Amino acid sequence: FEAPLGRVRSHQFLAVRRGEAAGAVTMGFQVADAAQRQLLDEMFGVSTSSAESHRSRQGTAAAWEEELWSAVTDCFKRLLRPSLEREWKRRLKETAEDEAFETFRRNLHAKLLTPPLRLQPSWGNAAVDAGAAPVRAVLGIDPAYRTGCKLALIRATGKVVATGVAHPHPPHHAAAVAPLQVAEASAALSGLVSRGLGKGPDGSARLVCSIGNGTASRETEAWVRQEISAAGLGGVVGYCIVDEAGASVYSASPLAGKELPDMDVTLRGAVSIARRLLDPLAELVKIDPQSIGVGLYQHDVDHKRLTSELRDGVVDCVNAVGVDLNTASPSLLEHVAGLSSALARAVVEHRAAHGPFATRGDLLTVKGVGRRVYQQAAGFLRVYGGSEPLDATPVHPESYVAARALQERCGDRAERYAAVGGGRWLAEALGVGAETLDDIASVLAGTAVDPRAAQPMVRIKTPGDHGRGVAGGAVDAQEEGLTVEALEPGMHLQGIVRNVVAFGSFVDIGVGHDGLLHASQYPPSQGRPSAEALRVNDCIEVWVQTISRLAPAGPSAKPGRGAPRHGGKDRWRIGLTMRPP
Numbered sequence: 001f002e003a004p005l006g007r008v009r010s011h012q013f014l015a016v017r018r019g020e021a022a023g024a025v026t027m028g029f030q031v032a033d034a035a036q037r038q039l040l041d042e043m044f045g046v047s048t049s050s051a052e053s054h055r056s057r058q059g060t061a062a063a064w065e066e067e068l069w070s071a072v073t074d075c076f077k078r079l080l081r082p083s084l085e086r087e088w089k090r091r092l093k094e095t096a097e098d099e100a101f102e103t104f105r106r107n108l109h110a111k112l113l114t115p116p117l118r119l120q121p122s123w124g125n126a127a128v129d130a131g132a133a134p135v136r137a138v139l140g141i142d143p144a145y146r147t148g149c150k151l152a153l154i155r156a157t158g159k160v161v162a163t164g165v166a167h168p169h170p171p172h173h174a175a176a177v178a179p180l181q182v183a184e185a186s187a188a189l190s191g192l193v194s195r196g197l198g199k200g201p202d203g204s205a206r207l208v209c210s211i212g213n214g215t216a217s218r219e220t221e222a223w224v225r226q227e228i229s230a231a232g233l234g235g236v237v238g239y240c241i242v243d244e245a246g247a248s249v250y251s252a253s254p255l256a257g258k259e260l261p262d263m264d265v266t267l268r269g270a271v272s273i274a275r276r277l278l279d280p281l282a283e284l285v286k287i288d289p290q291s292i293g294v295g296l297y298q299h300d301v302d303h304k305r306l307t308s309e310l311r312d313g314v315v316d317c318v319n320a321v322g323v324d325l326n327t328a329s330p331s332l333l334e335h336v337a338g339l340s341s342a343l344a345r346a347v348v349e350h351r352a353a354h355g356p357f358a359t360r361g362d363l364l365t366v367k368g369v370g371r372r373v374y375q376q377a378a379g380f381l382r383v384y385g386g387s388e389p390l391d392a393t394p395v396h397p398e399s400y401v402a403a404r405a406l407q408e409r410c411g412d413r414a415e416r417y418a419a420v421g422g423g424r425w426l427a428e429a430l431g432v433g434a435e436t437l438d439d440i441a442s443v444l445a446g447t448a449v450d451p452r453a454a455q456p457m458v459r460i461k462t463p464g465d466h467g468r469g470v471a472g473g474a475v476d477a478q479e480e481g482l483t484v485e486a487l488e489p490g491m492h493l494q495g496i497v498r499n500v501v502a503f504g505s506f507v508d509i510g511v512g513h514d515g516l517l518h519a520s521q522y523p524p525s526q527g528r529p530s531a532e533a534l535r536v537n538d539c540i541e542v543w544v545q546t547i548s549r550l551a552p553a554g555p556s557a558k559p560g561r562g563a564p565r566h567g568g569k570d571r572w573r574i575g576l577t578m579r580p581p
Contacts, residue, residue: 005029005088010096011502014297017093021300029085040072097301099502104306105313107294107500110536112317114280115452123208123238123460133236136205137161137196140274142212142244142266143220146171149185152270153192157327158278160260162195163267164188168223169216189227193237206236208460210277212244212269213508218478225479229463238460240277241478243498243508245293247272250286255331277458281321285314286331294536296501311335318380320451322394325363325381326356338376343368357383360391393443402430403440414444456537474541478510484572487511487547490581497538505534507542507576515574517542523578546575 003012019025117135118124128134135156142150148167154160166185170177196207209224211217221239228237250256251268260268275283289310290298298306318335325347333344343366350366351357360378363369369377379396386392388400395403409426410416420426427434442448461479474494475482495507495515504518522533534540550571 002030005092008092009502010099011296013092013096014100014300018297018300027089029088031081036076040076097305100296100298100301101306101309103501104289104295104298104310107536108289108292108310108313109317110455111292111294112281112284112314113321113452113455114284114537115450115455115457116279116281117208117277117458119450119453120457120460123206133204133206135208136198137207138274138278139192139196139207139209140212140270140272140277141209141220141224142247142270142273143214143216145169145216147266149216149220150267150270151188151192152267152274153196154271154274154278156278158275158282160263160271162192163263163270164192165267169219185223186227189224190231193228193231193233197233197236206238208277209237209239210242210274211239212247212273213241214244215512217241218481218483218510218512221478222481225461225463234463238462240458240460241510242273242276242458243293244269244273244276246284246287246291247276249288249291253286255286259329281317281452282329282332285318285335286329289314294499296499322380322382325360325383326351336377336380338373343373358386359383359388360397394448395440395443399432399436399440402432402437403444405430406437406440407444410441412444413446414441417441417445456535456539459539476510482511484511484513484547484574487544487574489544489546491544493542493544495540495542495576497534497536497540500534500536507540509542509574509576511574513572513574515542515544515576517576517578521545521575521577521579540578542576542578543581544574545577546573548573 001012001016016025016027020027116124117138119126121127122132123135137156138154140152140154142152144150148165149169151164151166152160153162166188167181168177168185168189193207193209197205209228211220211224221241224239228234228239231237247269250272251265256265256268256272260271263271272283284292290306315335315337318332319337323332323336328348330341330344330348333339333347334341336344339347346368347363347366354365357363360381360383363378363381364371364374375398379394382393383391390397390400390403406414406417406426410420424434427437430437432440439448465479474492476494477487493509495509495517497505497517498508498514499506502519504516504521506514507517509515517534519533550573
């Protein structure tokens with residue numbers, strides 16, 4: 001590989017650096033002879049024509065000129081060129097890392113703002129308001145072959161109700177499943193589903209199964225779908241696929257040990273998978289951002305700066321959404337502006353000792369929380385059902401007086417705000433900025449929505465959806481049971497974007513191996529730059545363009561949790577396109 005210095009892409013430089021660190025390639029710079037000669041002549045104020053004239057007169061060149069030229073040449077080779085190469089590498093590295101950090105932040109932002117279950121149109125609060133039964137519980141399923149599927153039932157509050165292990169699959173591909181094993185697995189699943197529904201099989205309650213997308217995910221989805229159909233629960237039990245990247249990291253972390261001290265490490269992963277559906281942001285903040293599975297070359301950049309950049313990104317997301325002061329864990333609270341880890345723990349301990357907070361102002365009774373911390377944090381905290389209705393909104397306590405004055409002038413829901421003209425004159429009259437007043441009016445009118453509502457929603461399936469596909473004929477490969485060996489060029493598939501980088505996007509098409517959608521294969525009508533054309537979690541339709549089996553990984557190559565796997569041996573390269581063939 002070679003390219004002009006000014007045209008080297010950031011991901012290319014990081015890839016070469018990784019290869020150089022592994023001893024597989026070497027990195028070097030080539031300077032044209034003409035450019036080198038011109039540089040030396042210009043640095044010492046001697047024109048090329050003059051230098052050539054002196055060197056062409058054999059025997060007449062002055063001795064000092066020959067010595068000077070030898071010194072210049074030696075200086076360039078030993079000192080100047082190595083210094084230039086170090087500077088070139090430094091600048092390439094800075095540019096590449098800046099782009100890598102921006103990629104991480106953008107992808108992490110989209111990942112953390114995955115909509116929670118309550119915002120799902122058919123299974124969330126909107127459906128309940130329309131007369132549907134509420135979701136009372138979520139059943140997390142961590143799929144596996146040999147060790148069995150780990151099950152964890154949690155309430156809508158995130159509290160763990162029960163756990164279990166089922167073995168519906170053979171330990172390996174060539175084995176068969178004993179009838180007794182199938183019956184025991186069915187009993188384990190149906191028992192937890194019944195417990196989650198409580199007295200709700202008549203339709204007064206619903207439940208969703210959250211299935212991890214790792215090993216045996218396809219087989220587990222088929223098993224869950226079959227069990228739901230056999231039990232006649234298709235109307236009250238749904239299922240969906242959840243990205244489980246980083247679940248094993250959380251399971252073995254000290255934080256998981258504190259939260260779930262009496263639970264086996266393997267079962268903690270199922271709890272995390274269930275909670276990721278219930279409230280992704282609250283669960284993902286517990287995991288090191290570098291383990292969530294987004295970004296590019298995270299091991300080849302400045303780790304200290306990467307950690308700082310990603311933490312800032314998490315704080316931005318948490319503050320944009322807001323945090324329930326009476327239910328949030330210390331892991332979530334510590335990302336609120338103004339609250340440190342120690343203060344987050346102090347808030348939770350105070351809540352446990354004295355009961356729920358009645359107002360935001362009660363935060364000042366927590367030891368260590370002063371007026372300055374309160375001013376920073378209060379606007380990002382929510383108190384639902386308290387004595388002050390504005391505590392459940394993004395309006396900062398400092399603006400409560402202005403909010404009540406606005407209600408007096410324009411109605412409780414600011415319905416006359418537009419009629420009176422709003423704008424700067426009213427803001428000056430109320431003593432706030434015009435932008436702040438617009439935000440307050442939006443909150444009172446109910447038009448200030450959760451930023452996660454604009455993100456792609458998770459697809460919750462029911463047995464009745466099987467085989468329907470979507471408009472245009474795109475197939476859900478996992479739901480249809482397609483394997484990577486069954487893929488053929490031209491197949492039209494549904495996919496979910498898992499990672500977006502400068503040269504394209506990695507798309508989960510449901511066969512256990514992510515495909516690469518190169519930026520050149522984005523739709524022609526896509527007006528945004530390549531890096532912004534797609535976002536993590538986008539649901540898209542793609543066509544298989546190329547597919548090839550790569551050399552098997554060595555026996556020591558053990559793919560990580562959530563990584564594409566097929567028998568732990570074969571690797572595949574799948575090229576995708578969004579342009580119809």
